[in-house]
Amino acid sequence: MSDHEVILYTRVGCHLCDVARETLVAHGLTPLSVDIDQQPELKAKYDWHVPVVVIDGRERFFGRVDPVLLKRLLRGDRDD
Numbered sequence: 001m002s003d004h005e006v007i008l009y010t011r012v013g014c015h016l017c018d019v020a021r022e023t024l025v026a027h028g029l030t031p032l033s034v035d036i037d038q039q040p041e042l043k044a045k046y047d048w049h050v051p052v053v054v055i056d057g058r059e060r061f062f063g064r065v066d067p068v069l070l071k072r073l074l075r076g077d078r079d080d
Helices: 015-026 040-046 067-075
Strands: 006-010 033-035 054-055 059-063
Touching: 006 015, 015 067, 059 067
Parallel strands: 006 033
Antiparallel strands: 006 054, 054 059
């Protein structure tokens, strides 16, 4: 079980969103999926950027999840 809070902003029929979910799960994460098309403010913010992955309150990935960067992030490498 992961100690990270992960939100996956997605939409129905989004292939990249499916791939992002698979990548997150493969790294031991359990993302909460949020369909941006159900909330106008999220659709306005992320319409052309899904999937968007937020980990521990920070937007980390747009479009594709880079497995190498994800692994670094999860092991605690500093990025700021």
